[in-house]
Amino acid sequence: MRSPPPRIPPSLEAQNRRLGLLFVLPAVALVFAVIIYPVFFNLYLSLWKPALNPAKPDLFVGFGNYARLLADPQFYRSLALTAVYVALTVAGSTLLGGSAALLMNRDFRGRKFARSALLLSYVMPVISSVFVWIYLFNPLYGMVDYALVDLLGLFEVAPQWFDDPVLSLLLVCLFDIWRIFPFALIMILSSLQSIDGAVYEAALIDGARPFRIFRCITLPEILPVVASVVTLRSIWNFYKFEDVYLLTKQVPILGVYLYRTAFTVNDLGLASAISVVMFALVMGIVFVAAARRKGASS
Amino acid sequence: MKRKAARKLALDALVALIVLVAVSPFVVMLGTALKTPAESVAYPPKIMPARPTLMHFADVLDPAKFPFARYFANSFIVAFSTALIAVVVGSVGAYAFAKLPVPGKRFLESGTFVVYMFSGILLVVPLFRIIAALGLYGSRVAVVIACLVSTLPAALSMLGNYFRTIPDSLEEAAFMDGLSRLQSLWRIILPLSLPAIMSVFVYVFMIAWNDFLFASIFLSDPAKMTLPIGLRQFFSSQDYVWGRMMAASLLTGLPVVIMFAAVEKYITGGLTSGGVKN
Numbered sequence: 015m016r017s018p019p020p021r022i023p024p025s026l027e028a029q030n031r032r033l034g035l036l037f038v039l040p041a042v043a044l045v046f047a048v049i050i051y052p053v054f055f056n057l058y059l060s061l062w063k064p065a066l067n068p069a070k071p072d073l074f075v076g077f078g079n080y081a082r083l084l085a086d087p088q089f090y091r092s093l094a095l096t097a098v099y100v101a102l103t104v105a106g107s108t109l110l111g112g113s114a115a116l117l118m119n120r121d122f123r124g125r126k127f128a129r130s131a132l133l134l135s136y137v138m139p140v141i142s143s144v145f146v147w148i149y150l151f152n153p154l155y156g157m158v159d160y161a162l163v164d165l166l167g168l169f170e171v172a173p174q175w176f177d178d179p180v181l182s183l184l185l186v187c188l189f190d191i192w193r194i195f196p197f198a199l200i201m202i203l204s205s206l207q208s209i210d211g212a213v214y215e216a217a218l219i220d221g222a223r224p225f226r227i228f229r230c231i232t233l234p235e236i237l238p239v240v241a242s243v244v245t246l247r248s249i250w251n252f253y254k255f256e257d258v259y260l261l262t263k264q265v266p267i268l269g270v271y272l273y274r275t276a277f278t279v280n281d282l283g284l285a286s287a288i289s290v291v292m293f294a295l296v297m298g299i300v301f302v303a304a305a306r307r308k309g310a311s312s
Numbered sequence: 313m314k315r316k317a318a319r320k321l322a323l324d325a326l327v328a329l330i331v332l333v334a335v336s337p338f339v340v341m342l343g344t345a346l347k348t349p350a351e352s353v354a355y356p357p358k359i360m361p362a363r364p365t366l367m368h369f370a371d372v373l374d375p376a377k378f379p380f381a382r383y384f385a386n387s388f389i390v391a392f393s394t395a396l397i398a399v400v401v402g403s404v405g406a407y408a409f410a411k412l413p414v415p416g417k418r419f420l421e422s423g424t425f426v427v428y429m430f431s432g433i434l435l436v437v438p439l440f441r442i443i444a445a446l447g448l449y450g451s452r453v454a455v456v457i458a459c460l461v462s463t464l465p466a467a468l469s470m471l472g473n474y475f476r477t478i479p480d481s482l483e484e485a486a487f488m489d490g491l492s493r494l495q496s497l498w499r500i501i502l503p504l505s506l507p508a509i510m511s512v513f514v515y516v517f518m519i520a521w522n523d524f525l526f527a528s529i530f531l532s533d534p535a536k537m538t539l540p541i542g543l544r545q546f547f548s549s550q551d552y553v554w555g556r557m558m559a560a561s562l563l564t565g566l567p568v569v570i571m572f573a574a575v576e577k578y579i580t581g582g583l584t585s586g587g588v589k590n
Contacts (some may be wrong), residue, residue, distance in 0.1 A: 019334070022560070027413065029493075030413055030493065031412070031413050031414075032411050033408070033412060033493055033494075034408045034412030034413055035408075035415075035541050036380060037404045037405060037407060037408035037412065037414075038404075038405050038408045038409060038414050040401045040404065040405065041401050041402065041404070041405025041406075041464070041468060042405070043386060044397075044401055044460060044463060044464055045465065045468075048439075048457060048458075048460050048461050048464070049430075049435070049461055049465070051438075051442075052435045052438035052439055052442060052461075052590070053435070053438075055438040055441070055442065056434070056435060056437060056438040059437060059438060059441065066443065080416055110330075113330075114327075114330050117323055117330070118327065119325055120320075120323065122320070122323075122324050122327070128327055128328075128331050130573070130576065131331050132330070132334050133333060133572075133576070134334070134335060134338060134569070135334055135335075135337070135338075137518070137565075137568060137572045138338070138565045138568075138569065139521065139522045139539070139540065139564050139565050139568060140522055140524065140540070141522075141524060141539065141540040141543055141544060141561070141562075141564065142336065142341070142561035142562070142564050142565045143561075145341075145543075145547070145557050145558065146337045146340055146341040146344075146558065147532035148336065149340070149554055149557075150337060150340060154353070154355070155352075155353050155354065155355045155357050156357070157340065157357045157359070160355070160356055160357050164356065174338050190494065192334065192337075195334075206504065240524040241388045246428065249428065249429055249431075250431070253433050255433050255525055260524065260544065268381060269364075269433050272433060272436070273433070273436065276436055276437050276440070277436075277440075277528075277529060281438070282437050282441070285436070285437045286437040286438065289433070289434040289435070289436070289437065292434060293429070293434050296429050297429060300429055306480045309337070
């Protein structure tokens with residue numbers, strides 16, 4: 015009787031390779047479907063004037079959307095607003111979070127409670143936080159306006175936080191600093207805690223003053239984390255939408271401008287051109303910064 | 313030593329001040345939820361009501377007065393589905409990228425860097441068109457799909473980072489004992505990674521639970537609205553009923569605050585694991 019041809023067992027390596035492919039397939043397929051394809055579709059759409067009625071064909075306009083964008087004064091206004099917004103919120107939240115981290119990096123009673131309490135604004139859904147801020151800053155009976163006008167006498171009349179362009183810019187910045195400073199706090203606190211305590215003791219024995227210890231030991235240790243907090247936060251806040259849109263109509267940062275162009279004005283072609291330009295700006299700034307850092311270090 | 317004690321007191325007072333300012337909006341939220349309508353617009357304003365009432369909580373939870381339960385259920389369906397898909401697809405994919413010979417590993421690792429420069433708002437227009445073309449406009453599925461844009465890459469990269477900290481020797485020992493890849497994944501890697509997986513689940517759940525952007529684009533039928541879009545719609549269409557708004561806001565935050573508290577130490581540790589763990 016002839017035995018069947020011996021089946022060579024697939025090598026472990028080949029088996030692993032097959033399993034690996036099987037495992038990454040869903041993830042790769044999903045990423046392709048929800049990110050990569052839409053990215054290219056967006057580029058494509060930015061060259062067209064998409065018809066509102068799906069039964070009608072789209073109209074090819076070439077770089078017409080980009081030309082219209084660059085001629086739109088609202089675009090430059092949004093760009094400037096976004097730059098101010100990013101600068102103020104990133105600086106404010108990093109400084110506040112960093113200071114809180116330095117204060118928390120000690121032993122004291124209720125430390126755990128304080129840490130959890132400080133995370134609350136970061137965890138709370140934005141819609142809930144927006145509602146209570148609208149209440150707090152209400153010009154008629156809001157507690158903030160009451161404190162500023164009646165208790166402190168800083169204002170003659172209640173400031174119009176939601177209608178005045180400058181005050182509402184200040185308001186959305188304050189709101190965002192309050193909401194996101196816990197991110198900087200957590201990141202900087204955990205990098206502070208990874209510093210070896212023996213280094214501090216040695217410095218104290220050598221008679222170093224607190225400020226010198228901070229400048230020569232603490233600061234260099236946390237600087238890389240601070241840099242990545244600032245980088246990530248700048249990018250995320252550049253794309254900010256909900257926190258501003260839900261609070262006031264007076265601060266059309268780029269995210270709001272994009273959203274309104276797409277869904278209020280229904281100009282989908284211009285909207286996709288805006289998002290292409292936004293992404294290009296971020297990529298450009300990040301790569302220039304990375305190249306400069308490389309140049310500086312070599 | 314007296315100076316040292318005074319310094320400690322001053323620093324403790326500063327911490328207390330920061331905590332107080334950071335938490336005060338939520339104290340006001342609770343206080344207002346317990347106020348009568350007249351008291352919530354009284355001048356000068358008070359933080360806590362003289363006579364607390366639970367009427368607003370009762371109103372919010374009464375389906376005849378307020379569709380809170382329906383919005384809540386919709387939010388839960390959307391957030392749970394998004395988190396489940398991101399965690400299942402993410403775990404399996406991240407395991408393969410971390411532990412198996414997969415083509416394109418390098419490409420993926422550089423790809424995660426680009427993902428950080430990305431955001432859901434950039435893709436609202438193409439996603440809107442794609443969802444419409446698929447006939448999914450107005451459905452909760454559309455919101456789930458859109459929420460995966462930002463959460464799936466994050467899940468992949470967070471879980472991948474975690475799996476890479478598990479030493480290969482652990483699995484090699486399992487293979488020696490005769491376990492297959494799948495068995496070792498199921499019996500060793502996944503149980504060991506449960507805290508990380510739970511944290512990613514909560515992280516994705518929170519993002520989907522909070523999403524306003526995509527819900528506002530895709531959902532127009534009140535029966536399908538999630539909390540953020542439903543509450544906004546409801547409260548902008550009539551005069552502000554502050555007590556009800558604040559009660560609804562508190563209840564909207566409750567699930568994510570509880571979930572976050574449960575995994576807090578893993579999430580706050582995991583955010584920075586790159587620097588802390590070797």
